[in-house]
Amino acid sequence: VSELECITYGVGHADEGVCLLMRLGPYRVLLDCGLGHLAPLQSASPPADFVLCSHAHSDHAQGLRALHDAFPHLPIYGSEVTSQLLPLSGVPTDLCRTLPWRTPVEFLEGLSVACYPAGHLPGAAAFLLTYTPPTRGAKSYKVFYTGDCFLSPSRLVEGFPLEELRGLCPDVLIVEGSYGTARHPHRRQQENQLAERIHRAIAQNQSVLLRAKALGPAQELLMLLRSHHRFTGRNLDIWVDRAIAIGCDAYLDILPFLPANVRNFARHQPLFWDEKVRPRVRRLPDAQDLSALPSPCILVTDRAAPTPLDPPNHWLTLTVQDSPPTQAGTTYLLAQHCDGPGTTQLIHNLRPQHLVLVHGSPADLADLTGLEELHNRYQIHLPAAGSVVDLPVGDTFLQTAVPDAPYAGELLALESGVTISLPEALLTDPRWQRLADTGLVEARWQGEELVLRGVSQQDLRRQVSGDRLVDWVDANSPLRQSCAFCRHYRRQRCGNPDSPLFELKVTTDGFCLAFEPAPD
Numbered sequence: 001v002s003e004l005e006c007i008t009y010g011v012g013h014a015d016e017g018v019c020l021l022m023r024l025g026p027y028r029v030l031l032d033c034g035l036g037h038l039a040p041l042q043s044a045s046p047p048a049d050f051v052l053c054s055h056a057h058s059d060h061a062q063g064l065r066a067l068h069d070a071f072p073h074l075p076i077y078g079s080e081v082t083s084q085l086l087p088l089s090g091v092p093t094d095l096c097r098t099l100p101w102r103t104p105v106e107f108l109e110g111l112s113v114a115c116y117p118a119g120h121l122p123g124a125a126a127f128l129l130t131y132t133p134p135t136r137g138a139k140s141y142k143v144f145y146t147g148d149c150f151l152s153p154s155r156l157v158e159g160f161p162l163e164e165l166r167g168l169c170p171d172v173l174i175v176e177g178s179y180g181t182a183r184h185p186h187r188r189q190q191e192n193q194l195a196e197r198i199h200r201a202i203a204q205n206q207s208v209l210l211r212a213k214a215l216g217p218a219q220e221l222l223m224l225l226r227s228h229h230r231f232t233g234r235n236l237d238i239w240v241d242r243a244i245a246i247g248c249d250a251y252l253d254i255l256p257f258l259p260a261n262v263r264n265f266a267r268h269q270p271l272f273w274d275e276k277v278r279p280r281v282r283r284l285p286d287a288q289d290l291s292a293l294p295s296p297c298i299l300v301t302d303r304a305a306p307t308p309l310d311p312p313n314h315w316l317t318l319t320v321q322d323s324p325p326t327q328a329g330t331t332y333l334l335a336q337h338c339d340g341p342g343t344t345q346l347i348h349n350l351r352p353q354h355l356v357l358v359h360g361s362p363a364d365l366a367d368l369t370g371l372e373e374l375h376n377r378y379q380i381h382l383p384a385a386g387s388v389v390d391l392p393v394g395d396t397f398l399q400t401a402v403p404d405a406p407y408a409g410e411l412l413a414l415e416s417g418v419t420i421s422l423p424e425a426l427l428t429d430p431r432w433q434r435l436a437d438t439g440l441v442e443a444r445w446q447g448e449e450l451v452l453r454g455v456s457q458q459d460l461r462r463q464v465s466g467d468r469l470v471d472w473v474d475a476n477s478p479l480r481q482s483c484a485f486c487r488h489y490r491r492q493r494c495g496n497p498d499s500p501l502f503e504l505k506v507t508t509d510g511f512c513l514a515f516e517p518a519p520d
């Protein structure tokens, strides 16, 4: 029996929350409880020895209250700021006991926990769990869970302190991969694009409605509007709806924990509510008639509001997303998680043996597992909810690799080419999926032997830029009509305004009616 195992109650695919049970030897630690209902957790009583809450977003915390009601003696821990922000996800402050930053605390004999700031949201924590079995001279096991994580600093949160954790070499790294392999422009650039668009509207006397997530992105946005050169000093009202105002008030309560430059800003002018210093920031009265507001103005509202405000016709509505935009023109990205290169940088710096990927769309996460630089070096797991991930730890990495038995097959040479048939057993190997991902293989001689390699989506993308794809796909293949061969395919996205896929992330084997062949 291996000492480490992860049971996944929720893995944060699409809208589902995160809830993972990590078993270390005899101990069970629940990592987050973002479940809408607790049914999967009820089988054991109590379901864990204790709970760690990474941060106050509801996809990580919304089940804590019900969990506490069902198991009042089950201790829940988080950072001090998280405990203060939890009421915004419906969790009373006093449910969460607080942990100091960067200080290992021995919770149970042989099991300690230390938390590190994770970026993303004030108070967000990554956890390092260390378990040392009681046997003399036994090796310690290390598990690192990032929660939601962002390396770059944003306006109100410092970034994840990668330097401090470089070379940690945990046995298991549970990491979020929200943005898959996508590469984002620098955060400052994202902000400038959005600020320019708002500025243009205001310059044309057009009011702007901004829709953003009420805790985190909305406050980032307000700070941007308060400090960006396009807006400072401008005679302009910024109205804030009630859900976001609650978030702003919570930020004011945690002001002593915010970055030094923010505290400094707050010494000279209020962080949010300000009737004097321009642009002014004000609470939108309930049931306010929007057309009666002096225009142009800016209104920031909760993206997830059950009854969204309906702006007057001539207003510009922009959605600010913390995930990549799906609708061109009216949707802007203010990233709150690592992009693809950030995630891989984090992983390479920590150097785990096992890599468990959670949080994001399964397709985006699969893009990450497809990266050669990752699957060559780490044992990757992409679990669905409700699975048990066994995490056997070798003394060294190499010992875990047992040589595979060969498969016997048959050759059939025809005039048109060669067909190789291999036994079905191949399909049951977890690696088959990756090899067969695109349905294309590359064969190359290695001395007297012929080696087969699956062509991955990444390879295809590379090939598209390198023009060699044509060599791989038969002239009559239907794939010749796919995105890979379309003149509008650029960097994994569709660039054809006539296509329903316009600006969306597409795979190379995608199809649409607006296909136009790329010039040879």
Ligand SMILES: [Zn+2]
Residues within 6 Å of the ligand: 055, 057, 120, 121, 148
């Ligand atoms: Zn979050």
Ligand SMILES: [Zn+2]
Residues within 6 Å of the ligand: 012, 057, 059, 060, 148, 359
């Ligand atoms: Zn999350």
